[in-house]
Amino acid sequence: MKKKIHVGLVDLKLNNLYTIVRALEKLNYKVSIANNFKKFNFDMLIVPGTGSFNQAMKNLKEEKLDYKINDFYLSNKLILGICLGMQLLFEKSSEFGNRKGLGLVKGDVRRIPQKSCFNIPHTRWNSAISKNSLLKGLFENKKNNYYFVHSYYCKPKNSKEVACSTVYDDFNFCSVVHKNKLIGTQFHPEKSGLAGVKFFKNLKKFI
Amino acid sequence: MNKNFIRIIPKLDIKNGYLIKGINLEGLRILGSPYEFAKFYSENGADEIFFQDNVASLYGTNNLIKFINETAKNINIPLTVGGGVRNLKDIETMLRNGADKVCINSQAIKDPSFIYKAAKIFGSSTISALIETINYNGNYYYTYSCGRELVKKDPVQWSKTLEDLGAGEIFLTSVDKEGLGIGCDIDITKKISSNVNVPVVAHGGIGNLKHFFDVISKTKINGVSASSIFHYNVVNQFKIDITNIKIGNTDFLENFKKKKTDKKIISKIKNYLNKNKIEVRLI
Numbered sequence: 001m002k003k004k005i006h007v008g009l010v011d012l013k014l015n016n017l018y019t020i021v022r023a024l025e026k027l028n029y030k031v032s033i034a035n036n037f038k039k040f041n042f043d044m045l046i047v048p049g050t051g052s053f054n055q056a057m058k059n060l061k062e063e064k065l066d067y068k069i070n071d072f073y074l075s076n077k078l079i080l081g082i083c084l085g086m087q088l089l090f091e092k093s094s095e096f097g098n099r100k101g102l103g104l105v106k107g108d109v110r111r112i113p114q115k116s117c118f119n120i121p122h123t124r125w126n127s128a129i130s131k132n133s134l135l136k137g138l139f140e141n142k143k144n145n146y147y148f149v150h151s152y153y154c155k156p157k158n159s160k161e162v163a164c165s166t167v168y169d170d171f172n173f174c175s176v177v178h179k180n181k182l183i184g185t186q187f188h189p190e191k192s193g194l195a196g197v198k199f200f201k202n203l204k205k206f207i
Numbered sequence: 208m209n210k211n212f213i214r215i216i217p218k219l220d221i222k223n224g225y226l227i228k229g230i231n232l233e234g235l236r237i238l239g240s241p242y243e244f245a246k247f248y249s250e251n252g253a254d255e256i257f258f259q260d261n262v263a264s265l266y267g268t269n270n271l272i273k274f275i276n277e278t279a280k281n282i283n284i285p286l287t288v289g290g291g292v293r294n295l296k297d298i299e300t301m302l303r304n305g306a307d308k309v310c311i312n313s314q315a316i317k318d319p320s321f322i323y324k325a326a327k328i329f330g331s332s333t334i335s336a337l338i339e340t341i342n343y344n345g346n347y348y349y350t351y352s353c354g355r356e357l358v359k360k361d362p363v364q365w366s367k368t369l370e371d372l373g374a375g376e377i378f379l380t381s382v383d384k385e386g387l388g389i390g391c392d393i394d395i396t397k398k399i400s401s402n403v404n405v406p407v408v409a410h411g412g413i414g415n416l417k418h419f420f421d422v423i424s425k426t427k428i429n430g431v432s433a434s435s436i437f438h439y440n441v442v443n444q445f446k447i448d449i450t451n452i453k454i455g456n457t458d459f460l461e462n463f464k465k466k467k468t469d470k471k472i473i474s475k476i477k478n479y480l481n482k483n484k485i486e487v488r489l490i
């Protein structure tokens with residue numbers, strides 16, 4: 001029997017880990033909660049969302065998980081950041097003041113600009129339009145519908161790292177970031193029905 | 208106009224482990240197992256599931272956890288849970304067991320700063336606030352504990368307060384329309400959805416396809432939630448052994464077996480909305 005892909009799921013102590021665990025286990029991944037007591041000998045690491053940026057960074061630092069995530073990144077293994085987990089990969093966020101992130105991707109996290117037509121948070125299903133050919137094979141189609149729920153968005157300094165973009169009314173933001181073995185999605189694949197199942201299935205090609 | 212990807216959200220009311228349905232949040236009838244309904248909706252095009260424990264704030268129980276866990280096991284769309292959220296620990300427990308958002312009413316009325324504290328830790332996008340409006344002699348007020356307690360204040364103002372405190376969504380139930388299938392309360396839904404910037408979900412009164420269209424086109428809501436139109440159309444899909452049910456009213460369930468239903472109700476609603484230029488997610 002083929003060895004299962006072992007996923008470490010970082011516990012921010014803020015959010016629903018259960019749905020991700022279930023989604024991955026159904027696709028035959030082995031999932032372990034990644035905390036301070038564990039050796040990070042996983043094939044892949046997931047930094048989940050939701051939660052507030054400050055509280056998440058505080059919880060990571062308290063358990064020195066920020067160092068462990070950084071080491072994992074340097075070992076050139078796949079890291080997937082989901083929602084807040086994607087935002088944490090950046091240098092800083094303006095949520096509740098300015099707070100430093102993990103700094104694995106150059107750029108920052110900003111609040112979705114308020115216009116009269118916008119609802120914030122952006123809570124809905126929306127399309128992620130794929131741009132980056134390096135991630136070809138991860139998305140079923142050029143345009144896929146996923147579930148979003150967020151008030152802040154990521155702005156990578158290097159526009160080449162924008163793998164997908166999403167349009168919210170006339171506002172365009174980076175919905176998937178890609179740098180080396182690092183992928184961040186602003187949407188929640190674990191809550192995106194069949195499109196999300198396909199995303200996690202295809203992810204195996206990138207380990 | 209912001210009319211794309213409107214969320215269609217089946218609402219499941221839970222009591223003693225059963226899916227139930229009432230009128231004006233009262234007179235509850237047993238319909239079946241909440242897990243089966245939630246799974247069916249998840250697989251058949253619902254954009255989100257709303258779970259509400261109807262007696263949680265009355266008895267202070269938190270038996271909802273077991274149901275959240277069992278339900279989350281089999282669905283892969285967002286799950287919002289309301290009922291019995293009293294402290295930050297409750298929120299953490301619900302989230303850890305498979306809830307994606309929690310919806311708070313009674314506790315926000317007792318202690319508004321609770322919304323602020325919760326949003327600061329779990330993020331606004333996880334904290335939804337429930338407002339149960341009631342039209343009483345032409346004036347709008349709001350209630351808590353599932354319509355049992357009345358607050359003689361303006362719900363429009365309350366919606367703004369909740370937004371300012373950090374609630375990331377307003378879930379709006381019109382108590383006096385709930386369960387009647389006569390259409391939503393457009394007036395109060397319009398007032399509240401125009402008054403806040405956070406997404407507003409309208410609930411209470413949906414009885415047919417046109418009711419969906421009316422409330423979406425006439426107000427600034429971002430989602431519509433309903434119960435009867437979904438549950439009554441799919442209830443015959445599931446077998447439930449009535450002889451084992453010791454509590455609650457099951458006559459309705461027995462009679463219902465003879466009626467004509469349409470299990471493709473979600474697709475039907477969504478196709479109807481798309482035809483009428485309201486973009487929704489189709490599967």
